[in-house]
Amino acid sequence: MTTPWVRSVLAEPEIDAAAERDLARRARSGDTDARAALIRSGLRHVVQRARMLGFRGDALDDAIQAGCLGLIQAVDRFDPSRGARLRTYAWWWIGDAMRTAVPIVSAPLPDDLAGEPAHDSVASDLVPDDVPEVLRLRYRLGETAGLPRPRHEVARLLGLTESQVRDREAQAMRQLRQGLAKVVHRAPGEGVDPP
Known part of the structure; x- marks a missing residue:
């Protein structure tokens, strides 16, 4: 059941790219009102991310709370001069905060994905x-949070060569791209709430 707060967050209109860039520049200069406005503008994406990850009931509330912390981290690190929108930049931060704080028990797959063979997943043979x-x-x-660890350090920690680390990373990224390509057309359009 969707709470009134969640409904009100989802009903808020999104800010356009120009307004977002202006707020982000002001926030980076120390304007706390601009920072708060950016955080408010990103709340709808926190709710959408939690729902897309399959959280419901009390777990949804916990995921939203954790996702808000991830959103705040993203807002504080967001650089509008890099060309990305805040929602794009914050998506990983929000999801990571949720997955770290609230275990995902088993988010049900949509019916049209449930029967797909396991060889499409990253955990493939x-x-x-x-x-x-x-x-x-x-x-x-x-x-x-931190910058990615250098490949040579990952190799040392796992007893692999740097080349093996690079190969495994590339293989996983290829499979992630292929998996995402299969579900992108199923994603809700701009301004459409997931079911």
């Missing part, structure tokens, strides 16, 4: 078992 660990170490997943 074609991917070495250490790929998740390579990605976790390389991108500091589950750690406090």
